[in-house]
């Protein structure tokens with residue numbers, strides 16, 4: 001369970017001050033299936049970074065399972081991020097000098113999982129995103145944009161994290177590939193994983209159970225999905 | 229006018245051979261407004277790179293205004309690319325150590341256009357994509373994904389190129405921002421620029437005059453847009 005209390009995030013670049021989050025209050029319960037929508041620049045990625053413990057608020061509090069995140073050591077934070085959170089970045093963040101196998105297995109390497117088991121789980125994760133074994137020896141730049149996106153998703157789910165945070169996971173995918181990805185998120189959620197998807201695509205949002213609308217750094221509403 | 233004759237593109241990565249294009253025949257006339265759709269991995273970016281003279285076919289011919297591209301010197305190619313083609317990359321390809329002003333003005337710097345004029349045209353291009361002056365001193369990583377995408381588009385149009393090639397220009401944009409971008413492409417096309425958009429979004433494709441469908445490296449159809 002994640003609790004955000006009056007979270008604000010201010011970025012300063014020289015003269016330019018940007019208020020990315022203006023007091024966000026949010027509770028996400030274990031096993032929820034949530035999407036976050038809102039205009040470009042409204043703070044969605046910043047919000048997801050807060051929930052995913054990738055960044056700290058300028059003010060306000062983030063609690064994970066009741067623990068104040070600002071009081072956790074960086075070691076504890078790294079442990080939670082590796083074990084409990086699978087993050088799909090908006091810009092993929094694949095490691096260009098690693099091949100696809102090495103990219104996807106990374107969370108498992110960090111945990112000390114032996115090679116044979118890693119390969120088995122990488123193939124499983126790749127299958128779940130509609131990927132192909134032929135991608136494994138390639139480097140990220142040797143894949144198409146949508147293939148890279150699916151590799152990023154595979155990396156996020158390979159460790160079976162408690163919570164999956166996906167920042168625009170289908171922006172580079174055709175309708176059919178997007179469907180495969182969303183069906184995987186839905187199945188993982190049914191199996192108990194908390195799933196939060198930032199998306200611009202109403203069809204994706206409508207597959208989740210609740211849609212938060214972010215506008216100019218605040219949550220302005222929570223909508224029911226339209227299942228038509 | 230661009231003519232592709234039996235264009236094939238084969239990538240080899242160690243053992244893995246990928247046929248990205250299997251004999252594409254295509255003619256694009258000056259002033260056309262075209263979109264290209266197809267599954268992830270079907271060869272759309274590879275095709276756009278051929279049209280944009282960013283890559284050479286493994287076999288087959290590309291003619292630009294009747295001239296065989298394989299016979300052009302790299303100097304002539306660079307000249308055409310800078311003067312006549314504006315390219316929006318699927319992964320933006322913004323220069324991370326340049327600020328946004330420096331990123332957008334780059335095609336104009338290459339042409340030797342004086343500073344005052346450059347700034348004027350950068351502001352114009354930024355406005356046309358729904359961007360904001362406050363972005364100019366920032367670095368790309370200090371912008372949201374959709375803001376970076378719009379900067380990439382601004383850079384492609386700032387030089388008023390004869391042909392705009394946009395590889396998934398709205399994947400990171402909410403509906404309203406996407407609308408602004410597509411309306412700009414439509415206006416530029418009305419003013420005479422050839423516009424080719426690769427997109428997964430039917431709403432974007434339906435704003436163009438012709439939709440080519442690419443599947444597994446070949447063009448399998450050309451559809452009329454559905455204006456409803």
Ligand SMILES: Nc1ncnc2c1ncn2[C@@H]1O[C@H](COP(=O)(O)OP(=O)(O)OP(=O)(O)O)[C@@H](O)[C@H]1O
Nearest residue numbers: 011020040041042043044045046370371372373374
């Ligand atoms: N590192 C940073 N430094 C300065 N400003 C930033 C930084 N990151 C984000 N911003 C600004 O904060 C605001 C929110 O950014 P954020 O990435 O959260 O938006 P977003 O809703 O994810 O947008 P998009 O839909 O385009 O991805 C934007 O105006 C952006 O320019």
Ligand SMILES: Nc1ncnc2c1ncn2[C@@H]1O[C@H](COP(=O)(O)OP(=O)(O)OP(=O)(O)O)[C@@H](O)[C@H]1O
Nearest residue numbers: 142143144145146239248268269270271272273274
């Ligand atoms: N540099 C490369 N080296 C090896 N294979 C490549 C390279 N670039 C692309 N490919 C392969 O060629 C095929 C076509 O790639 P391309 O990027 O053109 O697809 P696309 O239609 O743009 O896909 P998407 O919609 O996912 O962006 C893919 O199977 C991809 O893996």
Ligand SMILES: [Mg+2]
Nearest residue numbers: 045090372373
């Ligand atoms: Mg974002």
Ligand SMILES: [Mg+2]
Nearest residue numbers: 144145273318
């Ligand atoms: Mg592509």
